[in-house]
Amino acid sequence: MSIPSKSVGCYSENDNELRRGPWTLEEDDMLIKYIANHGEGRWNLLAMSSGLRRTGKSCRLRWLNYLRPDVKRGNFTTQEKLLIFELHSKWGNRWSKIAQQLPGRTDNEIKNYWRTRIQKHASSIDRTGFLEIAKRLQMIRCLQKAKESSSSAVSIQNQAIPLPLDGVSHYSVIGTIPTQIACHGACMNEGDPTFLNQHEHNSDSDHNNGSCISSSESANIPNMTLGYTNSQFQALDNSDFSSCAYDGYQVNNNNAYEMGGFNLTTTMVAEDLEFPMYDCQMSESNCLNKEFAYGWNMDELWQFRNIQK
DNA sequence: AATTTGCCCAACCGCAGTACG
DNA sequence: TCGTACTGCGGTTGGGCAAAT
Numbered sequence: 595m596s597i598p599s600k601s602v603g604c605y606s607e608n609d610n611e612l613r614r615g616p617w618t619l620e621e622d623d624m625l626i627k628y629i630a631n632h633g634e635g636r637w638n639l640l641a642m643s644s645g646l647r648r649t650g651k652s653c654r655l656r657w658l659n660y661l662r663p664d665v666k667r668g669n670f671t672t673q674e675k676l677l678i679f680e681l682h683s684k685w686g687n688r689w690s691k692i693a694q695q696l697p698g699r700t701d702n703e704i705k706n707y708w709r710t711r712i713q714k715h716a717s718s719i720d721r722t723g724f725l726e727i728a729k730r731l732q733m734i735r736c737l738q739k740a741k742e743s744s745s746s747a748v749s750i751q752n753q754a755i756p757l758p759l760d761g762v763s764h765y766s767v768i769g770t771i772p773t774q775i776a777c778h779g780a781c782m783n784e785g786d787p788t789f790l791n792q793h794e795h796n797s798d799s800d801h802n803n804g805s806c807i808s809s810s811e812s813a814n815i816p817n818m819t820l821g822y823t824n825s826q827f828q829a830l831d832n833s834d835f836s837s838c839a840y841d842g843y844q845v846n847n848n849n850a851y852e853m854g855g856f857n858l859t860t861t862m863v864a865e866d867l868e869f870p871m872y873d874c875q876m877s878e879s880n881c882l883n884k885e886f887a888y889g890w891n892m893d894e895l896w897q898f899r900n901i902q903k
Numbered sequence: 904a905a906t907t908t909g910c911c912c913a914a915c916c917g918c919a920g921t922a923c924g
Numbered sequence: 925t926c927g928t929a930c931t932g933c934g935g936t937t938g939g940g941c942a943a944a945t
Contacts, residue, residue, distance in 0.1 A: 616913070616939085638930065654931075655914065690933060705934075706912055 613647045617656055621646055625653055626661055659700045666698030670707060678704060 613621075628644040634657065637650030646653060659665070670678070674696055681692045689701035689708075696704065 614915075636930085649915095650930080651916090651932090652914075658932095659913075687934065701933075702913075709935095710911055 612649055612652075614652075617660075621648070622656070622661055625657060629657060629661075655702075659702045664698050665700065670699075674699065678707065682708065 617625075624644055624646055625640075628640060628646075632640070637654040639650075640646075641648055641650040641653050644653070648656075677696060678692060681695055685691050687705075687708075689705045693699050693701040693704050
């Protein structure tokens with residue numbers, strides 16, 4: 595390619611050379627009008643016949659990431675953030691695949707979000723940090739579930755979630771979960787943007803009944819299980835387990851949900867969601883000290899992590 | 904007020920997969 | 925079947941801007 599080394603903002607005034615760098619309003623307008631008349635696709639042809647001195651790839655990128663009418667602008671909602679965490683735990687850096695689950699969001703946007711908000715927190719993790727992070731993640735997941743099940747009168751406490759071990763690819767450490775979580779302060783209100791309700795996003799079923807977990811109120815939540823599968827550590831609830839089992843997902847060594855990166859993900863769940871973690875405490879019986887709540891023994895977990903390295 | 908630092912995000916690059924002649 | 929063009933994806937870069945010094 596004849597294009598010199600990248601220099602955004604340096605344009606050639608030579609009509610024969612391709613333009614690079616930020617798009618102008620005129621270029622945007624030209625692209626929009628062309629696509630309105632001819633439709634998307636055939637980007638190289640578009641680039642040549644539209645009069646834009648851009649590559650087809652550049653035109654495509656501009657359209658998909660910025661000009662498309664259904665592109666959603668602005669910050670990610672809490673639901674979207676949670677969904678990104680969820681999907682990244684399943685699929686890793688499959689940004690386009692993740693983007694398909696977030697209507698109006700582009701893979702580029704999600705990728706940028708992940709890199710700037712999440713990976714910046716990547717750092718070495720010590721044992722103490724890991725414990726704290728594990729606690730936070732666990733609480734967050736509990737709170738997610740609280741909304742869903744608080745509308746249901748049925749308590750499914752202390753049910754064990756069976757793990758279908760295939761005897762080959764799964765090494766699992768599973769604990770069952772006492773399911774009382776107390777939330778103090780004003781952290782759970784239906785109208786609160788920080789209210790965790792991930793499943794509203796992609797479910798039209800029974801998750802939208804407004805129920806408020808107010809101060810000093812407890813919610814029955816479904817069992818949750820922390821599972822460590824091969825090199826993978828993640829928080830598993832029933833839906834997570836399904837995806838794990840059926841998608842055959844495995845986290846590679848670079849994945850953020852691998853133990854080494856676990857801290858940044860979970861930390862950001864708490865921090866980036868602006869969730870008042872300090873207001874939410876596990877109930878007394880679930881005190882997270884030596885014995886990790888939900889049956890996890892952190893000594894074992896940590897040892898297992900080291901074995902996997 | 905000036906300079907430095909760090910963050911965010913749009914855009915670019917290279918590569919892999921697919922379509923087509 | 926092979927070669928070429930096109931498309932899409934994930935990783936990376938660097939400009940702009942706000943915060944910090």
